[in-house]
Amino acid sequence: QVQVVESGGGLVQPGESLRLSCAASGFTLDYYAIGWFRQAPGKEREGVSCISGNDGSKYYVESVKGRFTISRDNAKNTVYLQMDSLKPEDTAVYYCAARGFHCYGTPGEYDHWGQGTQVTVSS
Numbered sequence: 001q002v003q004v005v006e007s008g009g010g011l012v013q014p015g016e017s018l019r020l021s022c023a024a025s026g027f028t029l030d031y032y033a034i035g036w037f038r039q040a041p042g043k044e045r046e047g048v049s050c051i052s053g054n055d056g057s058k059y060y061v062e063s064v065k066g067r068f069t070i071s072r073d074n075a076k077n078t079v080y081l082q083m084d085s086l087k088p089e090d091t092a093v094y095y096c097a098a099r100g101f102h103c104y105g106t107p108g109e110y111d112h113w114g115q116g117t118q119v120t121v122s123s
Contacts, residue, residue, distance in 0.1 A: 002026040002112045004034070004096050009117030012086055018119060020081040022096030029053060029072050033103045034079040035110055036070065038092035038119075045095070050103035051079060059103050064090075086121045094119050 008020040022034055035050040049070040050059045058070050069082040079096065094117050097110035104110070 002098060004098050004112055004114045006094065006096050006114040006117040009094060009119045011120045011122065013123050014087055014121055016086055016121075017082070017084045018086065020083065020094055020096075020117060020119075022079040022081075022114065024077045024079070024098065027098070029074055029077055029079065031101060032098045033101055034072070035097050035099070035103060036079075036081045037095045037097060037107055038090075039095070039116075040092040043092075045107050047105040047107070048094070049081060050105075052103045053101045057103070059105075083119070086119075088121050090119060091121050092119060093117065 003025045005023045012018055032053045033050055036048045037045050038048050039045040048061050048064055049068055051070045051072055067085045072079045096114050098112040099110045
């Protein structure tokens with residue numbers, strides 16, 4: 001059974017860091033792209049970052065470039081999202097999602113979703 005589970009959210013102050021984890025089971029990361037999405041209250045779910053399954057290519061939405069870093073540990077079957085220099089506008093529920101091989105920016109292209117983890121950036 002394909003499953004992804006997020007962890008690592010929390011409450012931090014502006015400028016601080018968090019690392020989110022997406023633990024995958026039932027499949028290997030070599031064959032699946034993992035995307036990170038976020039949804040703030042009253043807003044649509046948006047793509048934040050993605051790492052492709054075949055060649056490990058990485059993608060970021062413009063608003064997080066230079067601050068967020070996506071990576072994966074194949075031995076642990078886990079994808080990470082390192083979030084530095086966090087801003088209040090980064091506050092949202094963060095989800096990871098899996099689809100075969102290639103990254104896409106739209107949530108509808110992903111087949112398997114985690115339950116989400118809350119990230120709150122506030123002073």
